């Protein structure tokens with residue numbers, strides 16, 4: 001079983017839901033990502049979603065766009081991100097790492113070469129935002145051949161036929177996007193999310209994670225009641241952006257512990 005599968009199985013046995021924080025690799029500095037990843041784990045992360053910086057991140061709102069800009073200004077590219085994961089793996093062999101990225105840098109490296117390098121670095125899952133449905137099965141096969149879980153996004157507008165198509169090739173977990181909009185949006189409708197998750201579960205036995213618009217312990221708790229995992233990005237990235245120098249890891253620890261309390265309150 002993959003490290004992601006093991007994590008969900010272990011959590012289920014403890015009647016707990018997964019907390020998945022997102023950060024952009026290389027933000028705020030090249031050398032700060034690995035320490036931040038460890039800080040996330042120490043304060044309650046079950047899985048880390050690590051963003052590969054990209055110049056045209058069309059699914060992202062302003063907060064994560066600015067994080068990408070900072071990381072690109074720090075000259076952080078796909079190879080640097082893989083090196084960060086390898087560095088993280090030197091002292092953590094249990095926490096799964098999911099790379100989130102746009103197809104362009106991966107295509108540039110070549111899917112096969114990328115999958116090989118990502119697997120060697122200790123990556124567990126790959127979420128490529130903008131792979132068209134027609135190509136997703138082929139790409140998923142390449143990832144799986146290297147032991148990487150292909151993670152796909154389903155959104156409020158995904159037709160049922162596409163849910164079936166994704167269910168047939170996805171691995172690790174399904175990422176359900178809670179709202180129509182970009183990362184960092186507000187106004188998550190939990191009733192609607194509950195209905196859509198039921199539809200996803202009817203087609204797929206993988207765990208379901210929910211992200212977009214989860215900003216605090218209360219929303220994290222509400223979503224943890226419905227889903228198997230709660231993904232939080234913009235709120236954490238915003239904290240990184242506004243933290244005074246040297247305070248970044250502490251601020252993130254504090255926020256994550258609060259989100260963890262929210263997630264755990266759902267299973268009490």
Ligand SMILES: O=P(O)(O)OC[C@@H](O)[C@@H](O)c1c[nH]c2ccccc12
Pocket residue numbers: 022049051059060064100129153182183184185211212213214231232233234235
């Ligand atoms: O930022 P939010 O609203 O908390 O949503 C999570 C999200 O940031 C993270 O999973 C993510 C960052 N960039 C993405 C692009 C597509 C899908 C998901 C993502």
